[in-house]
Amino acid sequence: MQTRDYLIILYDYYGDLLKDDLKKVFEDYYFDNLSLKEIADNYNISRNAVHKRIKSVEEKLLFYEEKLKLRKKEESIDKKINEIKDEKLKKYVENIVK
Numbered sequence: 001m002q003t004r005d006y007l008i009i010l011y012d013y014y015g016d017l018l019k020d021d022l023k024k025v026f027e028d029y030y031f032d033n034l035s036l037k038e039i040a041d042n043y044n045i046s047r048n049a050v051h052k053r054i055k056s057v058e059e060k061l062l063f064y065e066e067k068l069k070l071r072k073k074e075e076s077i078d079k080k081i082n083e084i085k086d087e088k089l090k091k092y093v094e095n096i097v098k
Helices: 001-018 020-030 038-042 045-069 069-084 087-097
Strands: none
Touching: 001 020, 001 069, 020 038, 020 045, 038 045, 038 069, 045 069, 069 087
């Protein structure tokens, strides 16, 4: 998986833990595909400040996953559910977990 995709997935898990200004810059860069210059112009800050904020968010997302492992745990649970042969039991467990 590409780093970009991985960070976007982690943002889905941990984005609410970030300050609003960091979320906006991350979303502009990763979701709206704005350049550092465009983001800098939108917020009246330097390109360097934008770069630092994006790097800060990336580091925070990786840190949260390292400590909390929510994505890794969900992946593990999904794998275990997929190993269940009995379809009725599988659906029952999926409803409990999801």
